[in-house]
Amino acid sequence: xxxxxxxxxxxxxxxxxxxxxxxxxxxxxxxxxxxxxxxxxxxxxxxxxxxxxxxxxxxxxxxxxxxxxxxxxxxxxxxxxxxxxxxxxxxxxxxxxxxxxxxxxxxxxxxxxxxxxxxxxxxxxxxxxxxxxxxxxxxxxxxxxxxxxxxxxxxxxxxxxxxxxxxxxxxxxxxxxxxxxxxxxxxxxxxxxxxxxxxxxxxxxxxxxxxxxxxxxxxxxxxxxxxxxxxxxxxxxxxxxxxxxxxxxxxxxxxxxxxxxxxxxxxxxxxxxxxxxxxxxxxxxxxxxxxxxxxxxxxxxxxxxxxxxxxxxxxxxxxxxxxxxxxxxxxxxxxxxxxxxxxxxxxxxxxxxxxxxxxxxxxxxxxxxxxxxxxxxxxxxxxxxxx
Amino acid sequence: xxxxxxxxxxxxxxxxxxxxxxxxxxxxxxxxxxxxxxxxxxxxxxxxxxxxxxxxxxxxxxxxxxxxxxxxxxxxxxxxxxxxxxxxxxxxxxxxxxxxxxxxxxxxxxxxxxxxxxxxxxxxxxxxxxxxxxxxxxxxxxxxxxxxxxxxxxxxxxxxxxxxxxxxxxxxxxxxxxxxxxxxxxxxxxxxxxxxxxxxxxxxxxxxxxxxxxxxxxxxxxxxxxxxxxxxxxxxxxxxxxxxxxxxxxx
Numbered sequence: 001x002x003x004x005x006x007x008x009x010x011x012x013x014x015x016x017x018x019x020x021x022x023x024x025x026x027x028x029x030x031x032x033x034x035x036x037x038x039x040x041x042x043x044x045x046x047x048x049x050x051x052x053x054x055x056x057x058x059x060x061x062x063x064x065x066x067x068x069x070x071x072x073x074x075x076x077x078x079x080x081x082x083x084x085x086x087x088x089x090x091x092x093x094x095x096x097x098x099x100x101x102x103x104x105x106x107x108x109x110x111x112x113x114x115x116x117x118x119x120x121x122x123x124x125x126x127x128x129x130x131x132x133x134x135x136x137x138x139x140x141x142x143x144x145x146x147x148x149x150x151x152x153x154x155x156x157x158x159x160x161x162x163x164x165x166x167x168x169x170x171x172x173x174x175x176x177x178x179x180x181x182x183x184x185x186x187x188x189x190x191x192x193x194x195x196x197x198x199x200x201x202x203x204x205x206x207x208x209x210x211x212x213x214x215x216x217x218x219x220x221x222x223x224x225x226x227x228x229x230x231x232x233x234x235x236x237x238x239x240x241x242x243x244x245x246x247x248x249x250x251x252x253x254x255x256x257x258x259x260x261x262x263x264x265x266x267x268x269x270x271x272x273x274x275x276x277x278x279x280x281x282x283x284x285x286x287x288x289x290x291x292x293x294x295x296x297x298x299x300x301x302x303x304x305x306x307x308x309x310x311x312x313x314x315x316x317x318x319x320x321x322x323x324x325x326x327x328x329x330x331x332x333x334x335x336x337x338x339x340x341x342x343x344x345x346x347x348x349x350x351x352x353x354x355x356x357x358x359x360x361x362x363x364x365x366x367x368x369x370x371x372x373x374x375x376x377x378x379x380x381x382x383x384x385x386x387x
Numbered sequence: 388x389x390x391x392x393x394x395x396x397x398x399x400x401x402x403x404x405x406x407x408x409x410x411x412x413x414x415x416x417x418x419x420x421x422x423x424x425x426x427x428x429x430x431x432x433x434x435x436x437x438x439x440x441x442x443x444x445x446x447x448x449x450x451x452x453x454x455x456x457x458x459x460x461x462x463x464x465x466x467x468x469x470x471x472x473x474x475x476x477x478x479x480x481x482x483x484x485x486x487x488x489x490x491x492x493x494x495x496x497x498x499x500x501x502x503x504x505x506x507x508x509x510x511x512x513x514x515x516x517x518x519x520x521x522x523x524x525x526x527x528x529x530x531x532x533x534x535x536x537x538x539x540x541x542x543x544x545x546x547x548x549x550x551x552x553x554x555x556x557x558x559x560x561x562x563x564x565x566x567x568x569x570x571x572x573x574x575x576x577x578x579x580x581x582x583x584x585x586x587x588x589x590x591x592x593x594x595x596x597x598x599x600x601x602x603x604x605x606x607x608x609x610x611x612x613x614x615x616x617x618x619x620x621x622x623x624x625x626x627x628x629x630x631x632x633x634x635x636x637x638x
Contacts, residue, residue: 347502353501353502365507371463371465374463375463375464375465375503378462378463378466378500379499379502379503
């Protein structure tokens with residue numbers, strides 16, 4: 001039995017698509033974003049709504065392939081497909097799109113998408129390890145701020161930025177507390193519910209209401225923990241899922257893991273814990289603080305990306321995991337190549353079982369994914385393997 | 388007490404039976420169009436030999452594992468191949484299982500699977516690839532293997548089975564010797580296995596399971612490619628079903 005409030009969380013999907021329409025009709029401006037590098041705070045400080053855009057389902061990929069190569073990651077194709085078919089209400093009601101130069105596939109796709117709606121592109125540095133990178137990224141923050149001020153005819157003051165930073169930090173804090181509940185053994189929330197709660201918060205039109213809902217969910221889960229109600233029993237292997245982002249429609253590996261009896265306790269990906277780990281410093285100059293926070297994102301588009309290994313190591317200990325699963329979307333070169341490094345780190349430094357699963361959003365390899373996942377769990381589960 | 392392992396793969400179903408600690412029976416049959424029908428036939432055949440399913444423990448594995456209604460448990464072919472290979476070889480090793488649908492590399496440590504790699508959802512580098520190419524040349528897989536030994540190295544570079552078939556047809560058209568085309572086909576598989584094995588990390592001892600272990604020239608050419616004598620065994624194609632039967636003892 002899942003927490004009752006999960007039904008409300010799940011209902012956000014319908015609620016938010018209505019709310020975005022109402023807000024748009026009431027004259028609110030909407031800034032649609034894709035990536036965890038996007039500073040929502042600046043959009044909020046412009047009194048706009050900041051939402052995540054759709055890109056996690058197979059549906060619109062066929063349409064995207066009319067213009068994009070087939071051998072491209074499903075996330076890019078899905079995002080573009082949603083954009084050209086008007087099937088994503090958040091895209092439809094967006095006044096401005098915020099894009100970022102993460103991987104090659106995304107930045108070239110954005111050139112095409114930018115013809116559909118006004119788009120601002122933030123140029124990410126390719127490394128976070130360098131003083132110059134931070135300076136560049138600060139300038140990019142200012143450019144985005146100026147762009148919004150001009151497009152929306154507003155002034156984004158430091159005070160407004162500070163308020164937005166506080167609001168987003170509160171949201172991060174709530175999500176982080178929710179995530180950390182699963183450090184408990186056994187885990188009180190399934191990985192599927194954790195993913196849904198985190199993914200759906202991206203579409204929240206009303207941030208305050210969203211924070212309140214997550215806090216109520218935490219309360220309910222804590223009550224259940226006191227009563228000894230958990231999502232899985234003590235014996236379920238505890239898995240840390242890392243790699244490419246996932247959302248509703250692209251949860252097949254997470255689902256396969258839990259259907260095979262594993263408890264996915266930690267989601268170290270951009271749709272999971274990654275963006276929650278570091279807060280924005282509320283005492284610094286807001287632009288510097290935002291630049292520092294977002295540049296600290298341990299994404300595979302950065303080189304080097306040692307921060308990801310550090311975070312995996314930390315979460316593996318904190319959540320006491322039995323194995324690490326690295327999900328790569330097909331044709332995602334950065335995550336795919338980095339998987340070799342992650343494998344070595346997990347096996348040799350953490351001494352934990354590791355598997356990489358490369359797949360796409362389609363159902364074409366459901367059987368193979370199931371075999372890989374089940375066999376991986378069999379290598380972890382001691383009773384099955386005992387002679 | 389009988390312990391029965393049933394490995395229903397995409398091409399063939401393999402069955403192994405232990406009577407307590409003794410391996411008393413191994414047989415194989417084509418999977419055919421329905422795994423459910425195949426599992427019924429298996430049951431009938433076992434019962435004719437007075438092996439009663441109700442008095443036995445049964446583990447099913449392979450892609451058809453969910454279609455064996457009388458199985459007490461299903462376990463993936465990775466774990467079963469690992470267990471079965473350890474029984475056959477009596478030592479740790481790296482297992483190469485070239486199956487009909489996919490190729491797997493499995494590392495055994497202390498008799499248990501510690502790590503494994505599977506090819507992606509593509510037929511290149513699998514037994515199915517060899518079967519399709521043999522059909523294109525109009526020979527059996529065994530004949531293809533024998534021909535390959537006599538041929539010269541030819542490159543078949545397509546990563547996709549369908550395109551590789553076009554490449555083979557072009558080679559036939561250009562008058563390349565059939566033996567060399569056969570060699571090229573085998574090279575294409577051994578090359579894929581080579582890359583998969585080394586990315587995975589190989590141990591000194593390599594053991595081949597799956598139907599191709601019975602094609603001697605293939606084993607020879609694979610050993611050449613890997614620069615390491617690939618071990619195999621008369622019962623190696625039953626590694627999965629033997630492993631499943633052994634795991635049935637734990638139920």
